[in-house]
Amino acid sequence: MIAYLDFVTRISLDDKRRTFVAQGLTAGMRVLDVGCGTGDDVRSIAALVGDDGFVAGTDSSHAMIAAARARGVPKPAAFYTASAAQLPFEDASFDAARAERVLQHVADPSAALRELRRVVRPGGSLLLIDQDWDSLSVAGADRDVTRRILHAFADALANGTAGRDARAGLRAAGFPEVEIAPMISTPSLPIAHELILRPAIDAALARGVVDAIAARDWLAALLRAEAQGGFYCAVVVVAALGR
Numbered sequence: 001m002i003a004y005l006d007f008v009t010r011i012s013l014d015d016k017r018r019t020f021v022a023q024g025l026t027a028g029m030r031v032l033d034v035g036c037g038t039g040d041d042v043r044s045i046a047a048l049v050g051d052d053g054f055v056a057g058t059d060s061s062h063a064m065i066a067a068a069r070a071r072g073v074p075k076p077a078a079f080y081t082a083s084a085a086q087l088p089f090e091d092a093s094f095d096a097a098r099a100e101r102v103l104q105h106v107a108d109p110s111a112a113l114r115e116l117r118r119v120v121r122p123g124g125s126l127l128l129i130d131q132d133w134d135s136l137s138v139a140g141a142d143r144d145v146t147r148r149i150l151h152a153f154a155d156a157l158a159n160g161t162a163g164r165d166a167r168a169g170l171r172a173a174g175f176p177e178v179e180i181a182p183m184i185s186t187p188s189l190p191i192a193h194e195l196i197l198r199p200a201i202d203a204a205l206a207r208g209v210v211d212a213i214a215a216r217d218w219l220a221a222l223l224r225a226e227a228q229g230g231f232y233c234a235v236v237v238v239a240a241l242g243r
């Protein structure tokens with residue numbers, strides 16, 4: 001999981017920086033990063049808010065928080081093991097909060113969103129970034145098998161439609177203004193293979209929606225499509241900013 005996060009961070013550094021700017025993170029702010037993983041975003045945000053600000057990184061995984069602390073805790077930052085639905089902070093203690101690729105793993109996102117709303121001060125902001133995994137499309141192989149495998153991948157997540165639900169979730173949690181920026185991610189075959197196709201095959205086999213031969217033929221067809229320049233993979237990623 002940590003190797004996967006490092007890989008995604010490496011390929012999305014510019015996108016991440018753009019989201020810090022879009023949310024208006026500046027010197028002196030108090031910022032919360034929920035589901036911070038190994039804390040790379042917390043360290044980047046610490047450099048933006050400076051010593052007069054504060055960044056808290058929380059994650060429900062002890063292993064992630066241990067890895068985050070081992071990688072370094074800059075002066076204005078701290079890491080906490082905590083579920084998104086139960087944050088160890090006073091009401092209204094942050095100017096801005098964010099949860100990137102987290103709510104797709106949360107079975108009850110509305111409880112987490114209410115908790116995030118509680119710790120953001122009135123006038124503050126909450127940024128959510130998540131894929132809409134039901135929008136995943138892949139070209140180059142049998143359409144029916146493709147559907148079965150990709151749906152198994154979306155269904156294996158606790159909340160595979162987190163991206164499309166972000167706007168309504170923010171409104172319901174008490175953010176009256178919500179701006180959304182849906183983006184299309186089009187990973188190349190090597191990246192899609194690591195992050196999507198291989199886990200999708202595993203999910204489809206575990207759910208028994210395809211057998212091992214169909215899964216092998218499916219991947220072989222995608223590799224042939226790639227060799228002929230016809231491979232295509234796309235998924236909608238929704239950034240939703242509530243104020």
Ligand SMILES: C[S@@+](CC[C@H](N)C(=O)[O-])C[C@H]1O[C@@H](n2cnc3c(N)ncnc32)[C@H](O)[C@@H]1O
Nearest residue numbers: 035036037059060061064083084100101102105
């Ligand atoms: C895909 S990683 C994203 C990490 C980081 N936000 C990023 O963009 O690089 C998802 C993280 O959310 C954490 N997570 C999953 N469910 C959570 C929950 N209910 N509360 C807090 N963190 C959670 C996982 O442990 C994992 O570190």
